[in-house]
Amino acid sequence: MEVTEAHVYPVDDERVKAFATITFDNCFIVRDLKIINGPKGLFVAMPSRRRKDGTFKDTAHPLNSETRRMIEAKVLEEYRRVVVNGEGAKRRYED
Secondary structure: OOEEEEEEEEOOOOOEEEEEEEEEOOOEEEEEEEEEEEOOEEEEEOOEEEOOOOOEEEOOOOOOHHHHHHHHHHHHHHHHHHHHHOOOOEEEOOO
């Protein structure tokens, strides 16, 4: 499974730097990932919902660290490209 497309939408916020949408294998899309500026730098937070008790629960997430690293690498690469280079908010990955 590969990320075949990434969209990054920067926002003007101190903590949440952008929202992202990714597509896997040109056939499955995941929306509302967040790029967050945490104490150790940027990281990607998976989509989540607020529960009745006020806590958050991921609605979609990788089941292993290898997949998490792959997603984070692609999303942060696209974020840097969009923010640093001022390029458009969409990238299609071709292998």
